[in-house]
Every structure is written in structure tokens, then in C-alpha cells.
Amino acid sequence: MLSWSIRPIAELVLRNVRRQPATRLYPRERRSPFPRTRGQIAFRIDDCDFCTICAHKCPTQAIVVHRIDKTWAIDHGRCILCSNCVEGCPNGCIRLRNEPHPPLRAHEILTFRKGYESPPPPPPVTVEPPTAG
Amino acid sequence: MANTTLVPFGPQHPVLPEPIHLDLELEDERVVRALPSIGYVHRGLERLAEHYDFIEMAQVAERICGICSFIHGQGYCQGVESLMGVEVPPRAAYLRTLWAELSRIQSHLLWLGLAADALGYESLFQHSWRIREQVLDLIEETAGGRVIFGVCKVGGVRKDVDAELLQSVRQRIGTIRTQFAEITRIFTVDPTIQRRTRGIGYLSPEDAHHLGAVGPVARGSGIARDTRTLGYAAYGELDWEPIVEQGGDCYARCLVRIREIDQSCELIIQCIDRMPDGPIEVSVKGKRPQGEALFRLEQPRGEVCYYMHASGKKNLDRFRVRTPTFANIAPLVHMLKGCELADVPVIVLTIDPCVSCNER
Ligand code: SF4
Numbered sequence: 001m002l003s004w005s006i007r008p009i010a011e012l013v014l015r016n017v018r019r020q021p022a023t024r025l026y027p028r029e030r031r032s033p034f035p036r037t038r039g040q041i042a043f044r045i046d047d048c049d050f051c052t053i054c055a056h057k058c059p060t061q062a063i064v065v066h067r068i069d070k071t072w073a074i075d076h077g078r079c080i081l082c083s084n085c086v087e088g089c090p091n092g093c094i095r096l097r098n099e100p101h102p103p104l105r106a107h108e109i110l111t112f113r114k115g116y117e118s119p120p121p122p123p124p125v126t127v128e129p130p131t132a133g
Numbered sequence: 134m135a136n137t138t139l140v141p142f143g144p145q146h147p148v149l150p151e152p153i154h155l156d157l158e159l160e161d162e163r164v165v166r167a168l169p170s171i172g173y174v175h176r177g178l179e180r181l182a183e184h185y186d187f188i189e190m191a192q193v194a195e196r197i198c199g200i201c202s203f204i205h206g207q208g209y210c211q212g213v214e215s216l217m218g219v220e221v222p223p224r225a226a227y228l229r230t231l232w233a234e235l236s237r238i239q240s241h242l243l244w245l246g247l248a249a250d251a252l253g254y255e256s257l258f259q260h261s262w263r264i265r266e267q268v269l270d271l272i273e274e275t276a277g278g279r280v281i282f283g284v285c286k287v288g289g290v291r292k293d294v295d296a297e298l299l300q301s302v303r304q305r306i307g308t309i310r311t312q313f314a315e316i317t318r319i320f321t322v323d324p325t326i327q328r329r330t331r332g333i334g335y336l337s338p339e340d341a342h343h344l345g346a347v348g349p350v351a352r353g354s355g356i357a358r359d360t361r362t363l364g365y366a367a368y369g370e371l372d373w374e375p376i377v378e379q380g381g382d383c384y385a386r387c388l389v390r391i392r393e394i395d396q397s398c399e400l401i402i403q404c405i406d407r408m409p410d411g412p413i414e415v416s417v418k419g420k421r422p423q424g425e426a427l428f429r430l431e432q433p434r435g436e437v438c439y440y441m442h443a444s445g446k447k448n449l450d451r452f453r454v455r456t457p458t459f460a461n462i463a464p465l466v467h468m469l470k471g472c473e474l475a476d477v478p479v480i481v482l483t484i485d486p487c488v489s490c491n492e493r
């Protein structure tokens with residue numbers, strides 16, 4: 001009775017011993033996302049005319065657009081990747097990328113401002129090698 | 134009257150992925166009465182429909198449940214479309230059927246894993262979920278999301294699946310089928326599983342009918358009740374028949390689900406072979422839903438009903454969902470009467486309770 005009862009499961013286990021592992025060693029080995037994966041919202045400010053359509057179409061109010069200040073902000077923690085904003089934008093500024101957004105460590109809102117230029121990188125500091133004295 | 138003991142079961146219990154509470158009245162080890170209570174994760178999504186734009190509400194409807202997400206979205210969209218008098222193109226209907234069946238496969242595999250775990254078969258649990266992972270990959274590759282598909286919208290579907298991808302899905306469904314056949318054998322021939330499920334939690338066909346059982350619970354009791362026979366989406370054009378088992382016990386319900394996975398694979402292959410060409414959506418610009426109607430769809434857990442009332446505004450006046458788990462709680466209470474305390478987890482699991490679904 002016992003041998004009969006464990007036979008099917010034992011066969012399966014034995015066959016699996018000879019197979020490759022079914023799992024990945026996750027942090028070291030990562031699967032690349034599929035081309036269609038809804039990963040994260042990417043924004044390019046160049047063509048945006050701050051019409052606020054995307055903010056109105058967003059079901060979770062993740063996007064805040066300011067017409068006068070010319071800013072466009074997104075809270076990736078609220079976005080549910082529905083792509084309503086992508087379909088709604090008349091100028092094609094918003095895109096859905098397939099790489100998932102890295103985990104957020106704190107609540108942050110990513111703001112873009114028209115005409116904003118990132119500050120120039122600080123000049124490299126050169127240190128004289130100590131002279132042998 | 135003999136002394137009875139009251140044993141609380143849930144809301145936190147190892148076999149329950151979600152909170153449902155049962156008060157079990159015991160005489161020795163035998164259950165004489167079970168009193169369910171729900172409402173631990175109520176979210177008020179039905180009320181939300183009265184404020185949300187009806188187009189955006191499709192996103193919310195899909196989030197009613199994580200496991201049957203696509204079919205909730207599909208049901209909502211079909212309802213709104215018929216209130217607007219819009220008919221989706223045939224290709225969209227076929228794609229919806231394809232995704233609905235993929236979602237049925239992953240849901241049943243998830244349940245099989247949980248059932249194996251409840252019966253003490255840890256490695257069988259992992260085997261079911263290994264196969265489920267491949268189905269989730271198929272879903273992500275075609276729809277873009279693993280749990281929330283996000284492809285169903287009012288008027289059609291968002292994404293088209295090209296012929297090459299369809300062929301690859303077809304071929305991989307075949308592989309999944311062969312792998313699944315291996316683990317099916319264990320479920321069907323293993324004597325331990327048989328002893329723990331055969332004759333346990335019996336529900337007679339009459340009781341199933343009177344108590345309004347739906348889905349695999351009704352079909353496991355010999356009632357051929359499957360809403361897909363109404364022929365919504367593409368089901369009217371595919372060749373299939375509802376799966377019925379006569380046992381009425383936990384084993385029969387398990388078998389129904391196992392056979393349904395195989396049937397869903399078959400339906401997907403038929404869908405791919407008969408996929409018509411053409412557009413995938415129709416424009417619903419300027420149209421507003423108007424009227425009142427009730428729609429029924431078949432979810433992995435059974436029949437789901439959507440009631441909608443709209444009066445041409447940008448939101449619905451009333452939206453109500455009757456989920457299959459809710460319908461199956463009355464048969465569950467009946468099945469629990471007279472069973473042993475040790476069998477309660479298995480019986481509760483065989484109705485495949487999806488509590489978050491239940492508490493929209
Ligand atoms: S819809 Fe497009 S153009 Fe309008 S504010 Fe949004 S991103 Fe800018």
C-alpha cells in the first residue's frame with residue numbers, strides 16, 4: 001500500500017532531480033522585462049504644452065501639472081500604470097517603458113520644470129601629492 | 134442537549150489567504166453548526182462607481198479581485214458597452230476570451246497549489262505554482278501585467294496580439310498542458326488525497342440547486358451550470374461543453390477544476406486558430422450608458438452578476454456585483470454541518486473562497 005501511494009510523487013521528484021532548477025537566483029540573475037511589460041511612466045518635457053489633459057485622465061491623481069509655473073510632476077507611488085495618460089497626451093510626451101521602476105525608499109514626487117537645467121557638475125578637486133619633505 | 138463548544142475559525146488561518154470568519158459549534162469533534170461572518174476587508178468599490186467616470190471605472194472594476202481581475206474588467210466593460218448599444222469587433226471578443234481563459238488557468242492552478250498545501254503536499258504545491266508561473270509569463274507577455282491585465286477597456290481591448298506571438302502562446306500552452314498532465318496524475322490516483330477528499334463535504338444536487346451554488350461547486354454536484362454557455366464574448370462560436378462531475382464531494386470539486394484547466398487550454402488553442410482579423414476597438418466618444426441591466430459572466434469561481442443602472446451621466450447611478458464566493462457561502466455552511474473539525478479547512482478551501490472579491 002505504501003509503495004503504491006508514494007509512487008507517482010516519487011517519480012515526479014526523481015525526474016526533477018535531473019532537471020535544471022525552475023527558479024532564478026534572483027538578485028544575481030534577473031529576467032529582462034518583456035517588450036510589453038508595463039514598467040514605469042517616462043516623461044519628456046520638450047513638447048509638453050502643460051494642457052493638463054494627462055492630469056485629468058489619471059484615475060489616481062498621480063500627475064500634477066501646473067500651467068503657470070510650467071511644471072509637470074508624477075508620484076510613482078500612486079501611478080497604477082493604466083496608460084490613460086499615454087493615450088490622452090496630444091503631444092506624445094508620455095511613454096510607458098518596460099523596465100520596472102526601482103523600489104521607492106521614501107515618498108517622493110518627481111517634478112520636471114520647463115527650461116530647468118541641472119547645475120553643472122562641481123569642478124574636480126585636485127589634491128597635490130604630498131611632497132616628500 | 135449535549136454540550137457544545139464554540140471554535141472560531143479564521144479570520145487568520147493558514148489555509149485562508151484572505152479573512153473570513155466562521156464560528157463552528159462542535160459536539161465533540163463534529164460540527165453541528167457553522168456561522169460565517171464577512172466584512173473584514175470591505176473597500177466600498179461599488180460606491181466609488183457613483184463618482185468615477187465610467188471609462189476610468191474599468192480600471193477600478195479590474196481591481197475588485199487580484200485573481201479574477203481580467204474577468205471583472207471584462208464584465209464591467211461588456212455591461213457598459215451593452216448599455217451604450219456598442220458592439221465590440223470580433224477580434225476584440227476573441228482576445229477577451231483568450232485572456233479570460235488564461236486567467237482561469239492561473240486561478241485554478243493557484244487553487245490546486247493551495248489545496249495540495251492544505252492536504253500536506255508541499256512539493257505538489259510548488260509544482261502547481263511552477264506551472265502557474267509560466268502562465269503568468271504568458272499573461273505578462275501578451276497583456277503587459279502579471280496580475281492586473283489592464284487590457285480591457287470600454288469599446289474593445291487596448292493591445293493587439295500579433296500572429297507570431299499568438300503562435301508562440303499556442304505552442305507554450307501545449308507544453309504547459311503536458312507538464313500539467315504529470316501533476317494531475319497525483320491528484321487523481323494518490324490514495325492519501327482520495328482519503329482526505331472523497332465523501333467529505335457532500336453536497337447533493339438538490340441542495341446545490343436550492344442553495345444557489347455556482348461554478349465548480351455546482352458542477353461538482355452534477356449541475357451543468359456554466360454561464361459561458363450563454364455565449365458572451367466568443368464562447369458561442371467555440372466548441373466546448375461544461376464540465377460536470379457527479380460526486381458532490383471535495384474530490385469531485387477538485388476534479389472539476391483539474392479538468393477545467395485542460396478545457397481552458399483547449400479553448401485558448403481554438404481561439405488562436407479561429408482568431409479573426411480586424412480592428413480591436415470601436416470608438417465610444419460622446420456615447421453615454423443609459424438604462425438598467427443585469428449581466429452574468431463565468432469566473433473561475435463561478436457565476437458573477439453585475440447590476441448596472443445609468444441615466445446618461447458620466448458616471449453610473451448604481452453598480453452592484455454579486456460575486457461567486459458570496460453565492461457559495463450558503464452551500465459551504467450546509468456542507469460543514471456534520472463534518473469533522475479536521476476536515477473543515479479542506480471543505481472551506483474547495484469552494485475556493487475569494488474574500489476580497491466578495492467584499493467589493
Ligand atoms: S497631456 Fe501631454 S502635453 Fe498635456 S500636460 Fe500632459 S504631458 Fe503635457
Ligand code: SF4
Nearest residue numbers: 058079080082083085
Ligand atoms: S499610467 Fe495611469 S495612473 Fe499612471 S500616471 Fe498615467 S494615468 Fe496616472
